[in-house]
Amino acid sequence: MINYLLFIVLPYAALTIFLIGSIYRYRSRGFSVSSISSQFLEGRRLFWGSQPFHWGLFFLFFGHLIAFLFPRAVLAWNGQPVRLLILEITAFVFGLSALLGLLLLVRRRLITKRVKIVTSKMDIVVFVILLVQIISGLMVAYYSRWGSSWFASFITPYLRSIFVFDPQMDAIASVTSVWLKVHVVSAFTLIGIIPFTRFMHFLVYPLDYTWRSYQQVIWNWNRRYIRTSRAHSEGHKSQNN
Numbered sequence: 001m002i003n004y005l006l007f008i009v010l011p012y013a014a015l016t017i018f019l020i021g022s023i024y025r026y027r028s029r030g031f032s033v034s035s036i037s038s039q040f041l042e043g044r045r046l047f048w049g050s051q052p053f054h055w056g057l058f059f060l061f062f063g064h065l066i067a068f069l070f071p072r073a074v075l076a077w078n079g080q081p082v083r084l085l086i087l088e089i090t091a092f093v094f095g096l097s098a099l100l101g102l103l104l105l106v107r108r109r110l111i112t113k114r115v116k117i118v119t120s121k122m123d124i125v126v127f128v129i130l131l132v133q134i135i136s137g138l139m140v141a142y143y144s145r146w147g148s149s150w151f152a153s154f155i156t157p158y159l160r161s162i163f164v165f166d167p168q169m170d171a172i173a174s175v176t177s178v179w180l181k182v183h184v185v186s187a188f189t190l191i192g193i194i195p196f197t198r199f200m201h202f203l204v205y206p207l208d209y210t211w212r213s214y215q216q217v218i219w220n221w222n223r224r225y226i227r228t229s230r231a232h233s234e235g236h237k238s239q240n241n
Contacts, residue, residue, distance in 0.1 A: 003173040006185050011162050014192030021195025022203060033200045038115050045108040053101025056094040060137070063091055064151070068159060071152035078149045087148050092141050099134045102127070126190075126197050133186040139179040155184075 026033055039046055067074045078084040106127050109119050141147050154171045161168040175181065194200060 003169060006181070007158075007169040007172055008162075008167045010185065010192075011167075011188050014188040015162075017192045018194050022200065025195050025200060026203070033203070038118060041114040041118070042108065042112045045104065045112065049101050049104030049108055051101065052097040053105060056096070056098030056101060059094045060091065060098060063094075063148075067148060067152045068156050071156045074148055074152040078146070084146060084149070088141070088146065091148065092138070095134060095138045095141060099131075099138065102130055102134060106131075122193075122197055125193065126199070129186055129190050129193070132182065133190060136179045136183040136186060140177060140183055144177050144180065 078087065109115055109123070109127070144150070158168060158172050172181070172184065
């Protein structure tokens with residue numbers, strides 16, 4: 001019964017919430033779909049945390065996606081031990097990069113007062129789930145070697161069975177690795193809470209920014225006057241027309 005709830009009920013519940021919740025939030029609260037950047041509050045720690053986190057997560061995501069879409073190609077690549085070692089070591093390094101970046105971002109949230117003030121409870125939930133997700137993935141990679149091969153051979157069939165509405169959980173339910181089960185459960189949990197988090201901005205990524213011309217933003221206020229002003233207003237209105 002527990003396996004049924006974790007590997008059949010939870011995936012469908014998470015995917016349903018993700019689909020309906022994302023559509024509802026975009027249609028009813030479209031202006032809230034934003035990453036709500038805190039870079040203007042603190043930038044240096046954000047840079048050193050976000051760079052390893054995003055690059056590590058980027059390569060890990062597409063690595064999992066390739067193993068899901070092209071399992072035979074992954075198994076063929078892993079047919080030679082040298083290529084298998086290269087793939088496993090590279091994935092593990094990117095996993096460590098994502099973990100390091102996430103820890104730096106969490107530390108930034110905790111020690112920077114201005115950023116801590118704007119941190120919501122859902123941000124904390126996301127950080128916890130991401131930590132569980134990344135740490136469990138690293139544990140799987142360390143204790144259950146050659147994960148790229150067995151992912152393509154029996155995790156991919158399980159995931160595909162979910163998407164074709166013919167769930168087959170026998171293979172994953174028989175796995176003895178607790179870390180693997182935690183990894184799968186945390187992944188679906190993360191998908192389910194996306195409509196309630198800042199992750200929504202990934203669904204409306206501004207692709208046109210790739211080819212549009214650069215925009216230069218100029219501060220049109222007297223910053224020294226504003227910071228020393230005792231007036232109740234925010235200062236003089238901008239002179240932009």
